[in-house]
Amino acid sequence: MAKISEKLSQKTFQSGEYLFQAAEKKDTLFIVHKGKVRLFQVSESGKEQLIRILGPGDFVGEQRLFNPGQAQNNFAQAMTKTEICLIHQKDFEEVLKEHPQISLEILAEMAKRLSQSENQTTSITTTSATNRLIFHLVELIEDPNNPTPIVTLSMSKKDIASYLGTTPETISRKFKELEDAGLIKQLSNQKIKILDVDELLLYE
Template sequence: MLMQTLPDARMPGRTLSPKWSIATEGLSALQRQMLLDRMKAVSFDPKQVLFDQGEPSDTLLLVTEGRVRLFQTMENGEEFTFGICLPGTILGLAATVTGQPRILSAEALEAATASIMTRPNFLRCLSEIPPFHWNITRLLAILSIESIERSGPMVLDRASVRLGTILKSLARPEHGDATEPSLSVVGLSQQELAKMIGVSRSWVAIALSEFERLGLISKSRGKIVIRNASRLDGFIADERNH
């Protein structure tokens, strides 16, 4: 059953912020229920692809649980990660509005669920719920501005900065006795990290060792621990300023 209240989660690092709250802002309970009635809940396993670039944009997806990676595959086979999506994020909005093929792919980083609305139902909701239509227009403008703001830094960032921000985006809190809880990334291979950053696996291995030497992380088999998130933030800021 689709949850009617979605979390407005926030995470450090380069993540894509939730947008469902904007799409439903000002809607009555009846109008919200009209949207929910036209959506279907679907589950995805870790690493499962939600959709591929080039596919028809015939559905709109709302992430309800788990995290999803948006990426693009280049002609040479290399992947470029655009961001990590959190619960509350709408996927495929612009492509669904225009009816153009998807330009990005999406995969579940962990077990995830999404609510899916077909394009005909989406267009019907735009027609039947004027406040929803206005909210979607405003949301498309917000996404356009964010895309422009994000594209420059993403292209200019050093690989070390991309590694640091990706690690923070993927990390989950570890509960312990420390005043500032550690963050950990579990079950991610160096090859998978390399694909997200757009570098070789050997570069990732060397960079992680350097991060460990600097005291930014500690690593063991299948696990990377960020001991001090503030210190990693400082490293990322310094690297960007060089």
């Protein structure tokens, strides 16, 4: 991404402000410099489905660069005061001509996201809310050799519920259920101590 820095412009978004909304046609790549952005979809019934949380170094909008004029099908909303670097499609094409390797890197990232999206969809349709929460907590473990790790939630419990395809009330009940079972301890709103990783994975 350093290779395209000279083509970038920068814009600051306040918490709650949208980078873009569904149906908009913006042939722009958005790169998070500082802050956090939530990427989500809204169903016809009005239910939100969180896709991912973007942090510094993450980007979104790459599909419109390869398909100019295609409308957005997601919403991107700043979660905090967020600094975004932007590059427009025409400038991006010039960069690709000089540095074609960048397109391969972006395609690799797109393939990774597609795989994650497919796994998320499969999980929502085939596993219980309890198991989805357990798998989410385990994915947050940074040291796999620590039998009692402390994980930091990267999003609010409301957003976790949206990401896992359930309701905030259900997620709150599942956290309490796992705590009552002696598998986790909620140290704060963002810090969760897993008391036994193996037992947590076996819990049903």
